[in-house]
Amino acid sequence: MPKKDDKWLLIIVIITAIFGIVMIYSASFIWADYKFNDPFKFVKAQSAFFIMSLLLVFILRKINPKIYYEKANLILLICFILLVLVLIPGLGKIRNGSRSWFGIGGFGIQPSEFAKIGLIIYVSKYLANNNRIITDIKKGVFPILLVIGVFFLLIMLEPDFGTAMVIVITLVSILFISGVKLSFFIKIGLLGLLGIVGLIVVAPYRMLRIVSFLNPWVDPLGSGYQIIQSLYAIGPGGLLGQGFLKSRQKQFYLPEPQTDFIFSIISEEFGFLGILIVTAFFAFIFYKIVKISLTSDNLFYKYLSFGLGFGIIIQALLNICVVIGVIPVTGVTLPFFSYGGSSLLVSMISIGIILSISNKQK
Amino acid sequence: MFYNNVHTRIRYIFLVVILVLVIAIARVFYIQVFSYKKLNTLAESLWSRKLPISADRGKIVDRRGRVLADNITTTSLIVIPNQIENKEDAAKKLSEILGSGYNDMLKHVSKKTSIERVHPEGRRLSYEVAEKIDALKIDGVYLVKESKRYYPYDTVLSHVLGYVGIDNQGLSGLELYYDDYLTGEDGSIKYFSDGKGHKLELAEIYEAPTSGVTLQLTIDLDLQLAVENELDNAVAKYDPDSVIAIAMNPKNGEVLAMASRPNFDSNNYQNYTTEVINRNLPIWMTFEPGSTMKISTYTAAINEGLINIFEDRFTDSGAITVDGATLHCWKHGGHGNQTYLEVIENSCNPGFVNLGLMLQKEKLMSYIKKFGFGTKTGIDLNGEGNGILFSLDKMGNVELATTAFGQGISVTPIQQVQAVSAIINGGTLYSPFLVKNFLEPETNTIVKSVTSENKGTVIKKETSDLVRYALESVVAKGSGHNAYIENYRIGGKTGTAQTVENGIYSSSKYILSFIGFMPADDPEIVVYVAVQNAKGVVQYGGTVAAPIARNIFLSAIDILDIEPSTEGIPKEYTWLDQKYVTVPDVVGLSVNEAKKILKGFNIEYSGEGDTVIYMSPKAGMYAKENGTVVLMLG
Known part of the structure; x- marks a missing residue:
């Protein structure tokens, strides 16, 4: 029997995903009708993934999470092989300029999404095992950084900057909670800052690229285009929105509104109220996961549940911050909402694993 | 506890995540509430396309509301390229109907723009053509209403009204001067389209155009038509280089009629030379006024108390010598001994030279300037002339003498009308003006009224009374007798000035003029007529210009409802005259x-x-x- 907490987490996740599917319909039916002569094209595919992932959740929550600890190396190896295979032309297919997915029948699978789970499991295991030497940067942190670096490079070869970012930030956050010294993160942060400054000094045009998200009107038809179109959706939404299905920006103004910029369509149709609800869902889901992490009595489970939860929430935050013009466009989807089978599948698998950890505590 | 450190850090991260979410929510709130207006306007302009509806230009009506410049509605073709599915087919059909080139039309319907006006072949379409295009029922092909200026009286008042260009913009005359008032605000039909330019099934928003303001003129159409008719007759009779006529109410500066030849048809101004359409002679042309200028000298002398016109006398021997230069009277042998009343009746040059010398240049010039010569009258039209006066420091007695009888200076017709109006209305100088009221286009209620501009009192009332009497006498007994109308009191003065050609006086080309007013005791109208280079007739203002003015006065009697009077000065007859x-x-x-x-x-x-x-x-x-x-x- 699942605990009461878990039940609510599952219910909210299902509600969120269903709301996501409804919004995919609203955002995509015009585009789908135009491109495939089938307004339900995207909804159908997403619904299939949803049902599949829901089944997975119910299976995974019954599985003892100990198996992830035991099979962590194997899982990571499979992920590594898939990431290498996807780079091979003919096997890997190109979407939005990056060779990032396998086509299986009508469905597409993005190995980088699955690598996220694999890496979280592996890093959690590593940190749980090496808890004692984690304060030693050289002995404790460098080896795992090396593993992370290899995967980061593989994903950047596709290239899929968004997913790579999500993975790195997630893994770094697990490092952070595991007790790696604060000074280490400050050093890394300074290093990163220096790197950025160096890149700008070498090629000053990058500065423009970086700040263009602050004022997208500098280049309204180029780098600022998506942000402007997004703001044209969010702004006129007002407090209560234009109403369900009544978005104007999805009428070929915002490109592929069912993917990265679905948050804009939500705010256009449901206004500020809709955004409050969506963010509340995410906050609730993350809160529940953090609580499971805090109450589990095993370091591996703590790291794993936290990492999987953080992987979802950081992706949501990155996506929302892009859409509202707070950070530059990175190409990250909104978990549970954006159209994309792998993304939904991975998010749901994460939830399934977290639920199984929660069950274990009983 | 063992996990304390881990738990603290997890809580930190949780707090950071919540903080970022709150920032995101605040940012969305900012976008949706504070930037709402800006973004909504921008987005609206992105989503919507406007089909323009051109506003009606303000009408121009005469003082009694009769329409002088009107609008007729025409149809124009516009296309929205994004909505046209089959561009080749649309271009083919449209070019066939319009009889224009297929390639040009294909360019129009394929242009990367939201709305394309098919210009000029698609402008101002006839009803039949519009019907045919409408019957095609092609998506993205629209017919919009456009209004076109129309002048129902063609050539009448053409220089004053002016004309408009293809986009209804005022290009000359009142059309230009009051363009801001006459131009309305275009309206539109706003519809919404998707990112590919296809029309969306959303309500269209109609923004009604606002018509321009109606101008009500001081012009009286009846009098204007009478004046135009007289000018046509003069052209037929004398084949002159130009003819000018102005009628004005001397009591307030309202211009009642203004016309000149050559003139043009405002509807088809393109068919005329730029000289003809751009030169509004009554206000533009400057020339030596000749004897009509004597009125100013005479008035100045009376106002200064230098002469008693009934008692003081002057003997004209036929010529007068000033600083060694001999100035002749127009009448060989002179007019002999005369009162100053007879001096003006006879238009005796030496008599006026004498008045000029009595006044001295400072006084005479100050009056001439006070009467408004040398500066623009300020009439509400573009292109007014200044005229040229002698400057005081370069003025000797010879220049003083010629100025006194109207030679050596140049003035515009409208300046003369303004000056004589002030002299005979009791002494108040008014700016001539043409627009009396601005009317609301639908209801014709007055939005704004123009009051006459009083430029000050320039002479005593008594002087004005005396000059009126003297000028009535000129018409009854003197050189202006051809303007005499039985039972009506008319005052006036003729003028005959040689025109200057290449810097020397032409011996054969004259500007023959007459300026007069009626009734002489309480003038309601001042009329000025000038004929340049009349052919086949005695070159004398009294024979050519005065009869034209007389006919205008005859028309004015009916139009202005002027009462007959028996108190006028009876006409003195020559053997030629009917008694x-x-x-x-x-x-x-x-x-x-x-x-x-x-x-x-x-x-x-x-x-x-x-x-x-x-x-x-x-x-x-x-x-x-x-x-x-x-x-x-x-």
């Missing part, structure tokens, strides 16, 4: 008594009876000697 006599009163007398009294008249009777109960013309009126008097018996 007029006063009709004695016979009403109430018997037929026989009446016959005796009306001896010399041709009597006709109407009605039956022994007693005269009514007579026409009435007693006291002037009738031709041996003319007909009708008696009604009862």
Whole structure:
């Protein structure tokens, strides 16, 4: 029997995903009708993934999470092989300029999404095992950084900057909670800052690229285009929105509104109220996961549940911050909402694993 | 606890995540509330396309509301390329109907723009063509209403009204001067489209155009038509280089009529040379006024108290010598000994030279400037001339003498009308003006009224009275007798000025002019007529310009409803003139008594009876000697 907490987490996740599917319909039916002569094209595919992932959740929550600890190396190896295979032309297919997915029948699978789970499991295991030497940067942190670096490079070869970012930030956050010294993160942060400054000094045009998200009107038809179109959706939404299905920006103004910029369509149709609800869902889901992490009595489970939860929430935050013009466009989807089978599948698998950890505590 | 450190860090991260979410929410709130207006306007302009509806240009009406410049509605073709599915087909059909090139049309329908106006072949389409295009029912092909300027009286008042270009923009005349008032605000039909330009099934928003303001002029169309008619007659009769006529109300500066030849048709201004359409002669042309200028000299001398026109005398020997230069009178041998009243009746040059010398250059020039010469009158039209006066420091007695009788300076016709109006209206100088009221286009209620601009009192009222009398005398007894109308009091002065060609006076080309007013005791209208280089006629203002002015006065009597008067100065007759006599009163007398009294008249009777109960013309009126008097018996 699942605990009461878990039940609510599952219910909210299902509600969120269903709301996501409804919004995919609203955002995509015009585009789908135009491109495939089938307004339900995207909804159908997403619904299939949803049902599949829901089944997975119910299976995974019954599985003892100990198996992830035991099979962590194997899982990571499979992920590594898939990431290498996807780079091979003919096997890997190109979407939005990056060779990032396998086509299986009508469905597409993005190995980088699955690598996220694999890496979280592996890093959690590593940190749980090496808890004692984690304060030693050289002995404790460098080896795992090396593993992370290899995967980061593989994903950047596709290239899929968004997913790579999500993975790195997630893994770094697990490092952070595991007790790696604060000074280490400050050093890394300074290093990163220096790197950025160096890149700008070498090629000053990058500065423009970086700040263009602050004022997208500098280049309204180029780098600022998506942000402007997004703001044209969010702004006129007002407090209560234009109403369900009544978005104007999805009428070929915002490109592929069912993917990265679905948050804009939500705010256009449901206004500020809709955004409050969506963010509340995410906050609730993350809160529940953090609580499971805090109450589990095993370091591996703590790291794993936290990492999987953080992987979802950081992706949501990155996506929302892009859409509202707070950070530059990175190409990250909104978990549970954006159209994309792998993304939904991975998010749901994460939830399934977290639920199984929660069950274990009983 | 063992996990304390881990738990603290997890909580930190949780707090950071919540913080970022709150920032995101705040940012969305900011976008949706504070940037709402800006973004909504921008987005709206992105989503919507506007089909323009052109506003009606303000009408121009005469003082009684008769329309002088109107609008007719035409149809224009516009295309929205994004909505046209089959561009080749649309271009083919449209070019066939319009009879234009297929390739040009294909360019129009394929242009990367939201709305394309098919210009010029798609502008101002006839009803038949519009019908055919409408019948095609092609998506993305629209017909919009456009209004086109139309001048129902073609050439009448053309220089004053001006004309407009293809986009209804005022290009000259009142159309240009009041373009801001006349131009309305275009409206639109706003519809919403998707990112590919296809029309969306959303309500269209109609923004009504606002018509321009109607201009009500001071012009009286009836009088204008009469003046135009007289100018046409003058052109037919004398084949002159140009003819000018102005009629103005001297009491407030309202221009009642203004016309000139050559003129043009405002509807088809393209067919005329730029000289013809751009030169509004009554306000643009500057020339030596000649004798009409003597009115100013005469007025200045009276106002300064230098002469008593009835008692002071001047002897004209036919010429006068000033600083060694001999100035001749127009009449060979001179006019002999005359009162100053006779000096103006005879338009005697030496007499005016003498007045000029009495006034001295400072005084004379100060009056001339006070009367408004040398500066623009400020009439509400573009292109007014300044005229040229001698500057005081370069002015010797010879220049003073010629200025006194109207030579050596140049003035515009409208300046002369302005000056004479002030001189005869009691002494107040008014700016001439053409627009009296701005009317609301739908209801014709007055939005704004123009009051006449009073530029100050320039002479004493007594002076004005005397000059009026003297000028009435000029018409009754002197050089202006061709403007005389029986039973009406008319004052005026003729002018004959040589035109200057290449810096020297032409011996054969003259500007013949007349300026007059009516009624002489309380003038309601000032009329100025000038004929340049009239052919086949004695070159004298009295013979050419005065009769034209007389005909305009005759029309004005009916149009302005001017009452006849018996108090005027009777006409003095030359052997050429038909003599007029006063009709004695016979009403109430018997037929026989009446016959005796009306001896010399041709009597006709109407009605039956022994007693005269009514007579026409009435007693006291002037009738031709041996003319007909009708008696009604009862």
